Amino acid sequence: xxxxxxxxxxxxxxxxxxxxxxxxxxxxxxxxxxxxxxxxxxxxxxxxxxxxxxxxxxxxxxxxxxxxxxxxxxxxxxxxxxxxxxxxxxxxxxxxxxxxxxxxxxxxxxxxxxxxxxxxxxxxxxxxxxxxxxxxxxxxxxxxxxxxxxxxxxxxxxxxxxxxxxxxxxxxxxxxxxxxxxxxxxxxxxxxxxxxxxxxxxxxxxxxxxxxxxxxxxxxxxxxxxxxxxxxxxxxxxxxxxxxxxxxxxxxxxxxxxxxxxxxxxxxxxxxxxxxxxxxxxxxxxxxxxxxxxxxxxxxxxxxxxxxxxxxxxxxxxxxxxxxxxxxxxxxxxxxxxxxxxxxxxxxxxxxxxxxxxxxxxxxxxxxxxxxxxxxxxxxxxxxxxxxxxxxxxxxxxxxxxxxxxxxxxxxxxxxxxxxxxxxxxx
Amino acid sequence: xxxxxxxxxxxxxxxxxxxxxxxxxxxxxxxxxxxxxxxxxxxxxxxxxxxxxxxxxxxxxxxxxxxxxxxxxxxxxxxxxxxxxxxxxxxxxxxxxxxxxxxxxxxxxxxxxxxxxxxxxxxxxxxxxxxxxxxxxxxxxxxxxxxxxxxxxxxxxxxxxxxxxxxxxxxxxxxxxxxxxxxxxxxxxxxxxxxx
Numbered sequence: 041x042x043x044x045x046x047x048x049x050x051x052x053x054x055x056x057x058x059x060x061x062x063x064x065x066x067x068x069x070x071x072x073x074x075x076x077x078x079x080x081x082x083x084x085x086x087x088x089x090x091x092x093x094x095x096x097x098x099x100x101x102x103x104x105x106x107x108x109x110x111x112x113x114x115x116x117x118x119x120x121x122x123x124x125x126x127x128x129x130x131x132x133x134x135x136x137x138x139x140x141x142x143x144x145x146x147x148x149x150x151x152x153x154x155x156x157x158x159x160x161x162x163x164x165x166x167x168x169x170x171x172x173x174x175x176x177x178x179x180x181x182x183x184x185x186x187x188x189x190x191x192x193x194x195x196x197x198x199x200x201x202x203x204x205x206x207x208x209x210x211x212x213x214x215x216x217x218x219x220x221x222x223x224x225x226x227x228x229x230x231x232x233x234x235x236x237x238x239x240x241x242x243x244x245x246x247x248x249x250x251x252x253x254x255x256x257x258x259x260x261x262x263x264x265x266x267x268x269x270x271x272x273x274x275x276x277x278x279x280x281x282x283x284x285x286x287x288x289x290x291x292x293x294x295x296x297x298x299x300x301x302x303x304x305x306x307x308x309x310x311x312x313x314x315x316x317x318x319x320x321x322x323x324x325x326x327x328x329x330x331x332x333x334x335x336x337x338x339x340x341x342x343x344x345x346x347x348x349x350x351x352x353x354x355x356x357x358x359x360x361x362x363x364x365x366x367x368x369x370x371x372x373x374x375x376x377x378x379x380x381x382x383x384x385x386x387x388x389x390x391x392x393x394x395x396x397x398x399x400x401x402x403x404x405x406x407x408x409x410x411x412x413x414x415x416x417x418x419x420x421x422x423x424x425x426x427x428x429x430x431x432x433x434x435x436x437x438x439x440x441x442x443x444x445x446x447x448x449x450x451x452x453x454x455x456x457x458x459x460x461x462x463x464x465x466x467x
Numbered sequence: 468x469x470x471x472x473x474x475x476x477x478x479x480x481x482x483x484x485x486x487x488x489x490x491x492x493x494x495x496x497x498x499x500x501x502x503x504x505x506x507x508x509x510x511x512x513x514x515x516x517x518x519x520x521x522x523x524x525x526x527x528x529x530x531x532x533x534x535x536x537x538x539x540x541x542x543x544x545x546x547x548x549x550x551x552x553x554x555x556x557x558x559x560x561x562x563x564x565x566x567x568x569x570x571x572x573x574x575x576x577x578x579x580x581x582x583x584x585x586x587x588x589x590x591x592x593x594x595x596x597x598x599x600x601x602x603x604x605x606x607x608x609x610x611x612x613x614x615x616x617x618x619x620x621x622x623x624x625x626x627x628x629x630x631x632x633x634x635x636x637x638x639x640x641x642x643x644x645x646x647x648x649x650x651x652x653x654x655x656x657x658x659x660x661x662x663x
Contacts, residue, residue: 229541
């Protein structure tokens, strides 16, 4: 799709001069103005734009916070309070950054769920999908290190627990895991040294994410967007130019998203956080109940569901790394679950499992919570490793429309599902 | 076809240029690896952190059944004055029934069995000194204060992921793989412990 005929025509003398030297406006026009967009994409296809907005918002607010934050064990906690109370509009910028992390993950999980439902990972979009998984991992690393910076009790103990995951290597090569953990910490326990290095990396990684997003969009614009039918664009009538059609849809979705965002920022900025993080870090006392931020709860539930330390860590990491292989685990010839009568049900079971794991991750590891965490963890892996390959083979997909246009307009080429207008135009 | 034949020919007999290319690549590779090492090693514990500090603790105020937590090398150390019943309970357990059969005592070899005497000092069996870090993921187990939940085995209970330790600090139930570590320590006098 990247090779479509661009309608870019430089008019001014400067535009013509630049076009012969660095055709950047030509590229932007081809990729973001008249880029052919499937005419049937729904609102789930606006999440990419929302995510770009989140990344820019996090970087902009983060740069401001870095001007006032002091990355040391003695001062970090107080400097965050200083930002909230003393710095002009510090409360606003800090709230946008803190809530922004949650909004970023909300959008990315919807984005991934859409990709899974409509088969956006299937050929020729495997590389696009894998870059997406890499971005998810980078986001998780960035969010984890960012959460350590306020140096509250949850910050401190989250760092302790998560870095200690690497000590499980000790049960394969004795001593190596401990060495890795001490290398991460820069000491024999989590300390100010650890805080400083996490601060450095937390500032670096968003720019690495921005680079990966560039590759993600490049890969997307080579193969073109998927759509609810999972069919490729075959004729010009299957597509509309990105601007204004897809862009306006993105803008409308963004304004709704920003309303939700603003509601959190202005009314309940701490709703998604944890009160224990307003207690300064104390290396000699673990809070009675440690929980990660909501967006890590499903993985945390998987970790705790397995009674063996090493296997728990392996299960947790493979729950994400397995996504890399989804393009090959799914054996179906049809992309979109819309036309997969059996798989569709398994897909929703998978979503229910992930949500249930999120709930169980927030509960203490005892009694029936452990039992149910094991049930849903088992389904998570069964879905990816058994259901996807087998259902793809045994299922008979329902009849696909011949083209995107047919799906939208019907066989006659006339719009379907359009009755009389609610308020007929009168002249 | 002629060109392919030429390539095959040159591949068979490496010439001077091949040698120079391989030597230059190897030199650059080794140089890059060596230049990388300082950037990796700088993250390891630094000299000031490594300077092994030892601390002395006065244990005379700790009554039977009480415990205190002190900080050593940035880690919490549990010092517990066990009751006779607790010592008896710890001795009653067979090593074969333990999750981790190793004493995990820095003063003893790795293979020493996790019996209660191997986790304490002779003649001071009521005193239990442990690094208070759960061997699962590094939380600090509960059980130091009288009102704490002490788990199913009367020792410590880690609230993070539900590991239960007995009155000798040995893992009995839950995801932790090892017994709580016994740090290097000695009795400097009847009422003073030197850790480190």
